[in-house]
Structures are given as structure tokens and as C-alpha cells.
Amino acid sequence: MSIRFEKVDFEYSPNTPFAHLALKDVDLEIPMGKVTAIIGATGSGKTTLVQHLNALLMPTKGTVEVLDHRIEAGKKYARIKDLRHKVGLVFQFSEYQLFEETVLKDVAFGPKNFGASEEEANEKAKRALTTVGLDEHYYERSPLELSGGQKRRTAIAGILAMGPEILILDEPAAGLDPQGAAQMMSLFRRLNTEKGITVLIVTHNMEHVLEYCDEVVVLDEGQVLMHTDMKTFFENEEYMERANINPPAIVRFKALLRSRGLDVPSDILSIEDLAGFLSRRKKK
Amino acid sequence: MKNVTLGRYIPLDSFFHRLDPRSKIIGMFAILIAVFIPSGWIGYAIIGAVILSCIFIAKLQIDFVIKAMKPMLMMMVFLFVINVLVIKTGEPLITIGKFTVYLDAITQTAYIVVRLVLMIMITTLLTATTKPMDMTLGIEDLLMPLEKLKVPTHDIAMMISLALRFIPTLIDEADRILKAQASRGVDFENGKLGEKITAIVSLIVPMFVSCFQRADDLADAMEARGYVVGAKRIRYKTLKFHAGDYVVIIVSNLILVGMILLWVYVK
Structure with missing residues (x-):
């Protein structure tokens, strides 16, 4: 089982003067059990792509396969609710979706919609809140009086409480302070390694891709420009050039060292490795 | 959600798009009042012909105008049902069981529907050819006389x-x-x-x-950025009447006068 796009086109407002082809002939297979980064410039179709995974958008052409679901263009799909139960999608600026009176109720809202009883839902909500690092002091508070970062955590807990097999995050760290962003990203990494949840992250932050992701999908103007594993991506300068991204600091630093005549092996991708390499060089 | 056509601006280049918003608003009001004058079918035919040719001149597609009427469809059906149930004058047309449909019910409904259609067409013509910002400029200018009455x-x-x-x-x-x-x-x-x-x-x-x-x-x-409520303000864009604007105001008001005459003398 995996996530598969076959010749998918998606057009916004078809047959009107405002028609816009957002995805063009997308063929893509995303493996389960990994953390995949989806990158690309603004307007390249990242959000449109991920919204196909829980049938918020239906392809105008082609098919999308997710788990045991198969969504074909032009056909009504009957098992949408089951799909949305298994694929949790956290929107950009997800804090705007909070609406209940208390944090606990808001997080329990998702599980309840998918048929959990009041108690079950509360139990799941409490577990999800613990996972995102909000303790029982927050349960009875209004989500609207929390800080921005806490609201974001509450919203993410709201999706986690549903118990998704695939977790999709649309720019989860946007607008957070660097520390909060790093905590958020390591949480997703942990969810993947500890619980085996497949994670897809839409992001602009290359440092995060380097540190927390296994695979990279690059979109450009609605098409898949490339799909490789993270190491290959950051080891090859021509890849990064083609993807038109600003490389992470460590990669830029390596390039600088190389331009001064120091031959740094390309598989060094962390500060620790680079420091080790440099000290070994010095001893020689 | 995104398929709402009622009140949407369509960026084209036509005689109507270039007009001063004030003359369009004045013209629209004149025609709207004319629609409410009971000048009979001849009057409505004239107004209808004028509006249709205006839509043509504005290069708008007729589909677009028809789409704008969709939200009103339910209302029209509702009106028809109520009228058929309530109005019991004129020639009886069809009798179904104990229930009779009268001629007046049909003509009354037809009148209302025609008026609604004409109103939607004329307002669509205004909103489709006028940028929202120009529209507010126009409204502000037309409201200017009220400033004397301390209206903000x-x-x-x-x-x-x-x-x-x-x-x-x-x-x-x-x-x-x-x-x-x-x-x-x-x-x-x-x-x-x-x-x-x-x-x-x-x-x-x-x-x-x-x-x-x-x-x-x-x-x-x-x-x-320095906005102060109630402060004196000048404008980046000033509105100016051209020949076409006078034509629109004169023609629309002539239609209004014509409808009044038709109502008073022909009836």
C-alpha cells in the first residue's frame, strides 16, 4: 500500500474565465512509513496536491490511490468519511479552525465526528494533547485565549486524536518562533519513528527538510519536478539548483570550504559529521 | 462558493466599462424606477430591448447574465405558487378538481417575474462593468450633497x-x-x-x-499609514464626465419619462 497519483490533473473553476490548471499530469508514488517533504515555490501546487489525499479536492483527470481507497476523476466517491478518518490533514494556520469552548472539547470534536463515544473521544483527546505537550491545565481553557503556538498545538492535537495512519501537514511551522518550530518538527519525526505514522510535510524551510525528512518531492508549476531521497537531494548541487532552492546552511558552508580547496565528502550533512571531519583533517 | 456570478466585475473593455460610475449609477436608478412604473407590456418590451442592447454593447455574455438570475429562480417559483393560490379574479383558465387557476394569477406573476428579470439584468450590467472601487467613488460623490446634513x-x-x-x-x-x-x-x-x-x-x-x-x-x-477618521482628504482618482456619460444620463431619463407618459396616457 502506498500513496499513488496517476496522470492527475486538477483545474480550479473549470469552464469559466477564472479557470486555472493547478496540477498537470502528476505521476507520483509516496512510500508509506516515511517522512516526506513537499517543496516548491508559492503557487506550485503543493496545497492542491495534498488536498487530494483526503478527497477535499477530486482530480479532474487521472486517479489518486491512498491506502485501500481509489479515487477516479469524474466519479462520485462514497467512502470519503473513512478516508478522512485515516488521513489527517492539518491546514496552514490551523489555529483558525478552533471553535469549541474548551481545548479538550475542540480536540475531541474530530473523534466524535468519526463515531467515538463521548468518553472514548475525551480519552483520545487527552492522549493527543499529551503528545503535543499540553497538560491537564489546558483542558478546560478556551482555545481562543491561548498563545499562537499553543493554539497550533491544539489544532494539531485535534487531528492526531482522530488516530490517522497518514498525517499531512501544510506548513506546520509557519509563523512560529525557531524553537517552537523545531519542537513541532521533532514531534512529527517522533510520531513517525515511534508510531509508524506516514508523514507528509509541505514546507519552505530547507533546514527542516534536511533535519527531519526522509524523502523530497519538488513541485514546479503544478508538475513533479523531482522525487528523491533527502540525502541524494542535498548531496547533489545540480538537484538543488534545478529545484531553485536556497540550500541549508551546512550545505552552503560545505560549498564555501570546497571553493577554498578543501575536499569535503558529499555525504556529510550534519554539523557533527562536518566537525568530526575537520578535526580529523587537522590532526593529519 | 466561488461560482457566484451575482455582482461580480468582469474585466473587459467596452463603452460601459469606460463610463463614469456616477452616470452608470444614475442611469441604473432611472431604469429601475422605470421598471416599477406600470406601463404595460409595451413599456417592458422597450426597457427589455434597451437593456439587452446595453448588455451587447458591454460585451457581456448572455450566459453570464442568465447565471446571475439563478438564485432568484426559487423566489419566482414561490411567487407563482402563492399567486396561483391567492388570486381569484379574471377569466378562469383551468380547473383541476375543486381548484381553479385564474388568468389574473398568471398575468400578475408574469409581471413580477418580468420586473425581477429586468432589475437583475440592469444591476448586473452595472456591477459587471464597474470596478468595486470605482463604484464606491461614485457612490461617495453622489452622496456628497448629504454632507451638508452632517451625514458622514x-x-x-x-x-x-x-x-x-x-x-x-x-x-x-x-x-x-x-x-x-x-x-x-x-x-x-x-x-x-x-x-x-x-x-x-x-x-x-x-x-x-x-x-x-x-x-x-x-x-x-x-x-x-496616517488614516484619521473624519479628516479632510483628497483623492488620487477624480471622476470626470465625458460625452458618453451625458448620453447615458439623458437616454435613461428619457426612458423614465417615456414610461411615465405611457402609463398616464395609454392606460
Whole structure:
């Protein structure tokens, strides 16, 4: 089982003067059990792509396969609710979706919609809140009086409480302070390694891709420009050039060292490795 | 959500697009009043022909205008049913069991429907050919005489333009929240009454919160750029009448006068 796009086109407002082809002939297979980064410039179709995974958008052409679901263009799909139960999608600026009176109720809202009883839902909500690092002091508070970062955590807990097999995050760290962003990203990494949840992250932050992701999908103007594993991506300068991204600091630093005549092996991708390499060089 | 055609501006280049918004607003009001004068079928035929040729001159597609009427369809059907049930004068037309449909019911409904259609057509012509911002400029200018009566015309115009400015933003926002809640298992289409209410609450509360937040931010942004309520202000864009504008005002008012004459003398 995996996530598969076959010749998918998606057009916004078809047959009107405002028609816009957002995805063009997308063929893509995303493996389960990994953390995949989806990158690309603004307007390249990242959000449109991920919204196909829980049938918020239906392809105008082609098919999308997710788990045991198969969504074909032009056909009504009957098992949408089951799909949305298994694929949790956290929107950009997800804090705007909070609406209940208390944090606990808001997080329990998702599980309840998918048929959990009041108690079950509360139990799941409490577990999800613990996972995102909000303790029982927050349960009875209004989500609207929390800080921005806490609201974001509450919203993410709201999706986690549903118990998704695939977790999709649309720019989860946007607008957070660097520390909060790093905590958020390591949480997703942990969810993947500890619980085996497949994670897809839409992001602009290359440092995060380097540190927390296994695979990279690059979109450009609605098409898949490339799909490789993270190491290959950051080891090859021509890849990064083609993807038109600003490389992470460590990669830029390596390039600088190389331009001064120091031959740094390309598989060094962390500060620790680079420091080790440099000290070994010095001893020689 | 995004397929609303009623009141949408269509960027084209035509005689009507180039007109001063003030003359278009004056012209529209003249025709609107003319539509409400009971000048009989001849009168409506004339107005209809004029509006249709205007739509043609404005290069608008007739599909677009027809689409704008869709929301009114239910209302028209409703009117028809009520009229058929209530009006019992004129020639009896058909009798079904104990129930008789009278001629007046049909003609009355037809009158109302024709009026509605003409009104929608003329207002669509205005909104489709006038940029929202130009429209508010026009409204502000036309309200100017009320300034003497201490009516805050500028503030009213500012409020209208802000409201218009934020319609697309709010539609996008609603779309986003709708999708976010759908991802949490909310079903906006089916479900029992209780579920429907929760579904709507889950949309409205976040919309309210973000509207207030936006309003706060906007007020700060405006003040940061020197906006002072009630201050004297000059304009970047000034409106000017051209020959075409006089033609529109004169023609529309002639139609109005014509309809009044038709009503008074022909009846």
C-alpha cells in the first residue's frame, strides 16, 4: 500500500474565465512509513496536491490511490468519511479552525465526528494533547485565549486524536518562533519513528527538510519536478539548483570550504559529521 | 462558493466599462424606477430591448447574465405558487378538481417575474462593468450633497469599499475553514439536524474570530499609514464626465419619462 497519483490533473473553476490548471499530469508514488517533504515555490501546487489525499479536492483527470481507497476523476466517491478518518490533514494556520469552548472539547470534536463515544473521544483527546505537550491545565481553557503556538498545538492535537495512519501537514511551522518550530518538527519525526505514522510535510524551510525528512518531492508549476531521497537531494548541487532552492546552511558552508580547496565528502550533512571531519583533517 | 456570478466585475473593455460610475449609477436608478412604473407590456418590451442592447454593447455574455438570475429562480417559483393560490379574479383558465387557476394569477406573476428579470439584468450590467472601487467613488460623490446634513459620506464610502474589498478574502477564508472542518469529519451536506447545527457552528465561530482579528489588524494598518477618521482628504482618482456619460444620463431619463407618459396616457 502506498500513496499513488496517476496522470492527475486538477483545474480550479473549470469552464469559466477564472479557470486555472493547478496540477498537470502528476505521476507520483509516496512510500508509506516515511517522512516526506513537499517543496516548491508559492503557487506550485503543493496545497492542491495534498488536498487530494483526503478527497477535499477530486482530480479532474487521472486517479489518486491512498491506502485501500481509489479515487477516479469524474466519479462520485462514497467512502470519503473513512478516508478522512485515516488521513489527517492539518491546514496552514490551523489555529483558525478552533471553535469549541474548551481545548479538550475542540480536540475531541474530530473523534466524535468519526463515531467515538463521548468518553472514548475525551480519552483520545487527552492522549493527543499529551503528545503535543499540553497538560491537564489546558483542558478546560478556551482555545481562543491561548498563545499562537499553543493554539497550533491544539489544532494539531485535534487531528492526531482522530488516530490517522497518514498525517499531512501544510506548513506546520509557519509563523512560529525557531524553537517552537523545531519542537513541532521533532514531534512529527517522533510520531513517525515511534508510531509508524506516514508523514507528509509541505514546507519552505530547507533546514527542516534536511533535519527531519526522509524523502523530497519538488513541485514546479503544478508538475513533479523531482522525487528523491533527502540525502541524494542535498548531496547533489545540480538537484538543488534545478529545484531553485536556497540550500541549508551546512550545505552552503560545505560549498564555501570546497571553493577554498578543501575536499569535503558529499555525504556529510550534519554539523557533527562536518566537525568530526575537520578535526580529523587537522590532526593529519 | 466561488461560482457566484451575482455582482461580480468582469474585466473587459467596452463603452460601459469606460463610463463614469456616477452616470452608470444614475442611469441604473432611472431604469429601475422605470421598471416599477406600470406601463404595460409595451413599456417592458422597450426597457427589455434597451437593456439587452446595453448588455451587447458591454460585451457581456448572455450566459453570464442568465447565471446571475439563478438564485432568484426559487423566489419566482414561490411567487407563482402563492399567486396561483391567492388570486381569484379574471377569466378562469383551468380547473383541476375543486381548484381553479385564474388568468389574473398568471398575468400578475408574469409581471413580477418580468420586473425581477429586468432589475437583475440592469444591476448586473452595472456591477459587471464597474470596478468595486470605482463604484464606491461614485457612490461617495453622489452622496456628497448629504454632507451638508452632517451625514458622514466619506466614512460610509470607506465602509462600503472595505466591505467589497473583503468579500473575496472572506470567501477564501470560508472555503479554507470548511475544508479544515471537513478534514475533521464534519459533513456539511448530509446529516441530522443536530449534526448540521454543529457543522454550521464549526464554520461560523472561526469566521467570526478571524473577521474581528482582521478588522483589528486592518484598523492598525490604516492608522499606521496616517488614516484619521473624519479628516479632510483628497483623492488620487477624480471622476470626470465625458460625452458618453451625458448620453447615458439623458437616454435613461428619457426612458423614465417615456414610461411615465405611457402609463398616464395609454392606460
